[in-house]
Amino acid sequence: MDALGHEARLAIFRALVRAGDRGLTVGEIQQRLAGMPRSTLAHHLQKLVGAELAVQRRARASVVTRANFEAMRAVVAYLADECCADERVDAAKPRRRGLRGGVA
Numbered sequence: 001m002d003a004l005g006h007e008a009r010l011a012i013f014r015a016l017v018r019a020g021d022r023g024l025t026v027g028e029i030q031q032r033l034a035g036m037p038r039s040t041l042a043h044h045l046q047k048l049v050g051a052e053l054a055v056q057r058r059a060r061a062s063v064v065t066r067a068n069f070e071a072m073r074a075v076v077a078y079l080a081d082e083c084c085a086d087e088r089v090d091a092a093k094p095r096r097r098g099l100r101g102g103v104a
Contacts, residue, residue: 003051008036009044016054016067023066025059 004010015032030036048054056065
């Protein structure tokens with residue numbers, strides 16, 4: 001999920017998650033991110049929307065962006081399922097004995 005692989009996008013997504021279902025306008029996001037330029041913010045928001053991690057709607061003269069909590073839960077579930085998977089695979093492998101009776 002490269003959409004969250006950029007520090008700025010992760011910060012934006014965290015702000016959206018903290019805002020909840022209400023979401024945030026571009027101006028509110030800018031305030032929370034120490035005045036990120038509008039064009040840079042728009043670029044990062046489009047990446048999040050394109051990855052379906054955020055949704056946007058027009059509210060009068062503003063665009064409100066909110067986190068897509070269903071997608072976020074799917075990502076969290078995937079990460080939880082993958083947690084320690086390599087350890088489980090390694091534990092299931094038969095251990096080989098070395099030349100002196102030790103584990104190789």
